[in-house]
Amino acid sequence: MFDGGNLIYAIYAAAALAGIIGAEAIYILYATKADRRIAINRRMRLQETKLSQEQVLIQLRKESGMDSRSFLSLDRLRGLRIQSGLTISIGKFLTFTCGAAAAGGLLAIWFGLPPMIGALIFVLLAAVLPVLVLRFLRNRRHKLFGVQLPEALELITRSLRAGHPVPVAISMVSREMPDPIGTEFGIVTDEITYGSDLVTALATMYERVGHEDLPLFVTAVSIQTASGGNLREILDGLAQVIRERGKLRRKVRAISTEGRMSAYILTAVPVLLGCAMMVMMPQMYMDVIDEPMTWYMLGGTVFWLILGNAAMFKMSNFKF
Numbered sequence: 001m002f003d004g005g006n007l008i009y010a011i012y013a014a015a016a017l018a019g020i021i022g023a024e025a026i027y028i029l030y031a032t033k034a035d036r037r038i039a040i041n042r043r044m045r046l047q048e049t050k051l052s053q054e055q056v057l058i059q060l061r062k063e064s065g066m067d068s069r070s071f072l073s074l075d076r077l078r079g080l081r082i083q084s085g086l087t088i089s090i091g092k093f094l095t096f097t098c099g100a101a102a103a104g105g106l107l108a109i110w111f112g113l114p115p116m117i118g119a120l121i122f123v124l125l126a127a128v129l130p131v132l133v134l135r136f137l138r139n140r141r142h143k144l145f146g147v148q149l150p151e152a153l154e155l156i157t158r159s160l161r162a163g164h165p166v167p168v169a170i171s172m173v174s175r176e177m178p179d180p181i182g183t184e185f186g187i188v189t190d191e192i193t194y195g196s197d198l199v200t201a202l203a204t205m206y207e208r209v210g211h212e213d214l215p216l217f218v219t220a221v222s223i224q225t226a227s228g229g230n231l232r233e234i235l236d237g238l239a240q241v242i243r244e245r246g247k248l249r250r251k252v253r254a255i256s257t258e259g260r261m262s263a264y265i266l267t268a269v270p271v272l273l274g275c276a277m278m279v280m281m282p283q284m285y286m287d288v289i290d291e292p293m294t295w296y297m298l299g300g301t302v303f304w305l306i307l308g309n310a311a312m313f314k315m316s317n318f319k320f
Helices: 004-039 042-047 053-064 075-084 090-110 115-161 166-176 181-193 198-209 214-227 231-255 257-280 292-315
Strands: none
Touching: 042 053, 042 166, 042 181, 053 181, 075 090, 075 115, 075 198, 090 115, 115 166, 115 181, 115 198, 115 214, 115 231, 166 181, 166 198, 181 198, 198 214, 214 231, 231 257, 257 292
């Protein structure tokens, strides 16, 4: 029999035990979800929707734009779109960018510029904005892919050391690494499964990604497939070379920071100065806004500003 004091202690102990068990259950549930979010990539998320492997491959190729042949898919723009990793169609993308260009032209007219200038701004933005956006997305994807590639090669090397064939080693990358490299190697695995040879699948991946280090990997696998050799040692050295190239690239970028910052500052100063003059003394420009010579001088100023920036960025940008 429990007296009153022992019963209270038993209740306290049971409540503490229930709290500990509940906290552990919440932690396990949260940790499991967090691990799933970190571990899976786009291809594995599609596989969780009960799609077959063939349907997943078709969906990924459709999203990448490899199977798109619409009249809007100009070769250069289509290539940028594929390598940017954009999942929407080129038609929708151009619709969004043209809408942004139209908004820019209307905003210029709303600020008091002539309608002809607003139309010119719309035309320029509609022509330039899609390329700039796609190049930005492609460069961001290339940067992440370049960081992941040495890790992927080391994972393939460890798998080869364990005795797995090359396709199985490549499939391990698709299961163990996040996007973008996980999905890209997963597409390679699926293409091999459905009849493509390894070298062709890797060459197609290079067309989709366009990263400058991928030809080294494709060439190494191609030589090993054609003439044999120790692929593990080749990939070990290749991973080290790519890491050293990345270090050198980051070092060069750090050294050339001064040139890029100078270009940014020299670009921003006239724009900020013009905005300040429009706020403090708007009549200084509005009195001569209708003069043709004003627009000729502004056009010349913009031209020389762009030319100067191009020269500075060319001097501070190294390709190797």
